[in-house]
Amino acid sequence: MTEPEDFFDQLDDAEAVTADDPDSVQSSVEQSEADRIRSERQTISQTPTRSQRRSYLAPKYVARCRFCRCKFSDIDVAHHHQGRCKAEPVAQCLHCEEEIQSQESSEEHLKSCDAYHSAIQEEAEQEDSSATETEGEDSESFSRLFIDPQPHEFHGYLKWDCADRENPLRSYFGLNSLQKEHDFEKHGPLRTGVNIGGDEWTVQFRFKESGIAARDSPNFELDEVREYLIYVYPSAYSSWDDAKSEARKRAYFLISPRWPDIETKEGLRSMSNPCGIEGYDVEVEGSNWDFEQYPRVLQQALGALADRQGFRFDSHTPINPGDFDSDRIHHSSNIVDAELFVRILKALSGRVIAYDGTLTRISMLLAGDREGYVKSVRDDRECPGHYHTTTIDSRRAAELIGGHSLAKEFKHYHMRNPDAVEGTELENPKIGVSLQNSINDGTVYWDDLDTLTRELDxxxxxxxxxxxxSTDPTEGAYVADxxxxVAGSRRWRKLVSGSLPRTESKQDDQIFAIASQMNTTDTELVETLLTDGGKISPSELAESIGVHLDTIYRALKRLGPLVDHSYGEVQLGSKYIAQELTGYIDSVSQSIQAGWESALDSLTRAESYADDDPWCRWLDRYGGKISRTEGADPDDLDIGFNPSTLREARQLLREGARRWAEVTGEPLRQFGFKFAPAITTVDGKRYAPRNFAAALGTPG
Incomplete structure (x- = not known):
């Protein structure tokens, strides 16, 4: 569609007016137009200033009308003239072909032109379609190509509530009917075959005692309630155990009936059915299937077993695989184990399993001594890196990657017998991440499968x-089995680039900055935490170190970034901090000792006190801090402890003076010349005596 040509599109081609002579045509047209517009808009006239009068005498025109050649110096006037110029030729609507007298008329016409609005609607729809396609292309281009992991172990409990069906337990009775048709004592487990995904699989059928009491219902005619086991494994293997021993793709299902008010046999632990379902509880285990495939594999296995019915009995109860449709899975179904893995070149695995490698750093940097759950395992008996794991709970998962909430185990592992696969692709290790349900906060439901898969990925x-x-499948880091x-897909995933190095660097900076400022109380506090190896209360710390509780709280405040202090318990912030502080403590203690000796002007301490210095212990106990002053002025002595009254403050300072005199051998009164003490009471009163020596007695 071609819009009516805008008047000001012609400004570039307009004839500039530079002469000061009045234009007779312009004057007659513009002035009358201007007067009328100002009248319509009720413009308030003002007496023109001298400069304004000068501009009226020599106007600067902005454009000339391309129809009547009228010149304009006022934008509003020009706009108004644009739609009313009588010299404008008649136009025609491009959509309905109706004649239009002027541009202003064309704007009014388009408001009511149906053909115009239809064209606009069609154009908008085309733009929306194009935008959708572009958005998809943009998402594809902005997402990143990542290696696709392989699903490994899986374990869950899937439930189907069939209470809305005429016979909710019909498939259970069908399995019971199949059980009676097969002679297990003579032939062993029932075996049949099924094609799944183009491959041939063996389906093995067995049963076992359940401990469930028979249902008290006229429609339940079984005296013994059994559970039915279905195994699916590659047909090339003679048994499930053989397939499992070689880590082959497989699936296992234990089908148990459920109904409201279900009970167990006398003497057995009672069982629960909190959702009151009437149907099935199926324990699912398997390996190497996509997680969402398991319900479909169960259905296909049941279909293969249904085909084996009717060979012995003319009348049998059929198995109905449709009872186990994926869209009928009950919301209480849950997952207890799931793992994703990739296989990498053996030469690249050192960065994962080294003593300062990724798995170790995850444990060291995020693990408080007794805060939550962290576990590390290193087993190199079969080969280097044979089985290394680091496990973290839900709290640590959130600290490791923002937005995560599932407890996980990070793995690096080789085949069970690595020598047997040397020289093959299987000599290369797997790196995997799995759900750790036993230490997870809350239940992971089947409906959470997408979230689970995303977090593991x-x-x-x-x-x-x-x-x-490299997480790019094209860069040669991965080995297919x-x-x-070795394939990839474009998807959105959160990568926390350099998270662990940043955490380590941050903790190193904190350790260095704080350790260099530690006093004796700080070092003893840290040594106690290192020796104890876990949590301890502030009061226990005060008693252990022999200082006042307030001194401990001040020390904790100074050591804040290195210690966790919450709910009356104190511990070092992480194993990494503990490890690094161990190397600092001796040197820090020596520096503190040298500092006190300097503060005491190198006075010789009494040999009988050795390391048990009463003066230093007094300073530590009450948070005393000495600041050297210039010249002969006494050194400032600031006491961190806050006594209740001024009387207690004076008593506290006298005690300090006695301890100082006891160590230095100096007269008690000399303490007042050596230090200018200051102490603040609980209510905020500051006690800083100017001549403390007088308060300590007379000379001699």
Whole structure:
């Protein structure tokens, strides 16, 4: 659509007016137009200033009308003239072909032109479609290509509530019917085959005692309630155990019936059915299937078993795989284990398993001694890096990667017998991340599967990133095997670049800055935490060190970044901090000792006191801080402890003077010339006697 040409599009082609002579045509047209517009707009006239009068005599025109050639110096006037110029030729609407007398008329016409509005609507729809396609392309271009991990172990409890069906337990009765058709004593477990995803699989069927009491219902005619076991494994293997021993793709299902008010046999622990479902509780275990595939694998296995019914009995109860549709999974279904892994070149794994590698740093940097749960395992008996893990709970998961909430185990591991696969792709290790349900905060439901998969994927990609291993599948870091394919996809994932190095650097800076400022109380506090190896209360610290509780609180405030102090318990912030502080303590203690000797003007301490110096212990106990002054003035002595009254403050300073005199051998009164003490009471009164020597007695 071509819009009516705007009048001011012609400004570039307008004839500039530079002469001062009045233009007769312009004067007659513009002045009358201007007077009328000002009248319509009720413009308030003002007496023109001298400069304004001069501008009226020599106007500067901005444009000339391309129809009547009228010149304008006022923008508002020009706009008004634009839609009313009688010299403008008649135009025609491009949409409905109706004649239009002027540009102003064209604007009014377009408001009511149906053909115009139809064209606008069609154009908008085309733009929306184009925008959607562009958005998709942008998402694809801005997302990043990542290696696709392989699902490994899985364990969950899936439930189906079939109470809305005429016979909710019909498939359970069908499995019972199949059990009775097969002679297990003579032939062993029932085996059949099924094709899943183009591959041939063995389906093995067994049963076992359940401990569930028979249901008291006229429709439940079974005297014994059994649970049914279904195994799915590659048909090339003779048994489930053989397939499992070689870490092959497999699935296992234990089907147990459920109904409201279910009970166990006498003497057995009672069982729960909190949601009161009437249907099935299926324990699911497997490896190497996509997590969401397990319900479908169960259905296909049940279908294969249903095909084996009717060979012995003419009348049997059929198994109905449709009872286990994925869209009917009950919301209480939950997941207790799931793992994603990649297989990397053995030469690249050192950065993951080294003593200062990624797994160790995750444990050291995020693990408080007894805060939450952290566990590290290093087993190199079979080969270097044979089985290394670091496990963190939900709290630490959130600290490691923002937004995460699931407890996880980070793994680096080789095959069970690494020598047997030397020279093959299986000699290269796996790096995996799995859910640790036993220490997770809350239940992970089947409905949370997308969240679970995203967290495991992000955690795995971050471990690779922190270890300097490319997350791009095209850069040669990965090795394919029977299940893990070196392939990638573009997706949005959160990578916390350099998270662990930044954390380490931050903690190093904190340790260095604070350790260099420690006093004796600080070092003894840290030594106590290192020796205890865990949490201790502030009061226990005060008693252990032999200082006042207020002194401990001030020390904790100084040591804040290095210690966790909450709910009346104190511990070092992380294992890494503990490890690094161990190397600082001796040197810090020596520096403090040298500092006190300098503050005491190198006076010789009584040999009988050795390391048990009453003066230093008094300073530590009450938070005394000495500041050297210039010249012969006494050194400032500031006491951190806040006594209740001025009387207690005086008593406290006298005690300090006695301890100083006891160590230095100097007269008690000399303390008042050596130090200018100051102390603040609880109510904020500051006691700083000008001549403290007089308060300590007369000379001699």
């Amino acid at each position: 992000e955690a795995l990609l971050n471990v690779l990133e922190w270890s300097g291993i 029977d299940y893990f394919e």
